[in-house]
Amino acid sequence: MEKAKVLLHICCAPCACYPIEKLKEENFEVFGLWYNPNIHPFTEYKKRLEEVKKLESIYNIKVIYIIEYPLETWIQDKVFRENRKIRCKLCYFDRFKRTVSVCKGGRFDFWTSTLFYSKFQNHKLMKEVALSLSESYKVKFLYKDFREGWKEGIEKSKALGLYRQNYCGCIYSEKERYENEIKKLKELYK
Numbered sequence: 001m002e003k004a005k006v007l008l009h010i011c012c013a014p015c016a017c018y019p020i021e022k023l024k025e026e027n028f029e030v031f032g033l034w035y036n037p038n039i040h041p042f043t044e045y046k047k048r049l050e051e052v053k054k055l056e057s058i059y060n061i062k063v064i065y066i067i068e069y070p071l072e073t074w075i076q077d078k079v080f081r082e083n084r085k086i087r088c089k090l091c092y093f094d095r096f097k098r099t100v101s102v103c104k105g106g107r108f109d110f111w112t113s114t115l116f117y118s119k120f121q122n123h124k125l126m127k128e129v130a131l132s133l134s135e136s137y138k139v140k141f142l143y144k145d146f147r148e149g150w151k152e153g154i155e156k157s158k159a160l161g162l163y164r165q166n167y168c169g170c171i172y173s174e175k176e177r178y179e180n181e182i183k184k185l186k187e188l189y190k
Helices: 015-025 042-057 071-078 086-104 124-139 146-159 172-175 179-188
Strands: 004-009 030-035 063-065 110-113
Touching: 004 086, 015 042, 015 146, 015 172, 030 086, 042 124, 063 172, 071 086, 071 172, 086 110, 110 124, 172 179
Parallel strands: 004 030, 004 110, 030 063
Antiparallel strands: none
């Protein structure tokens, strides 16, 4: 019996460990897709890309790499839309739209994303965007709440020695991780 092919949008290697294992366990043939123009700065983008390349070898999957770094366009699309829910929705839409397009063109049976592994992402909003795009493009979205394997995925990524980042990827989320330090500096330099 032929396995169903699923295209897995991969945001980073640590977040992909559990979803890849879970999908393989459920007898899917897993293909990855790297498309993340939201990751800044470039040095972070490159680190995450290199780790996905390692993951490709570790899990013996094929990954499609769309290497684009449109910093100016990305910033222009988000300017004056800095509210987290709005900017994240735009980011989900951009990455999912490209994933859905590749899914349709590559004749995959389903698509999903490692973003559904993160406890820090807005699952309701992501699912809404994913279902809308899937309907528009006439492709099947495979919703999996991969958060159930949060701890397992963390342990696996550590065991594999994968680089583990401490923010989502965009310049706004990078700033948010320093909010407490910014407050301390303001107090210190009053």
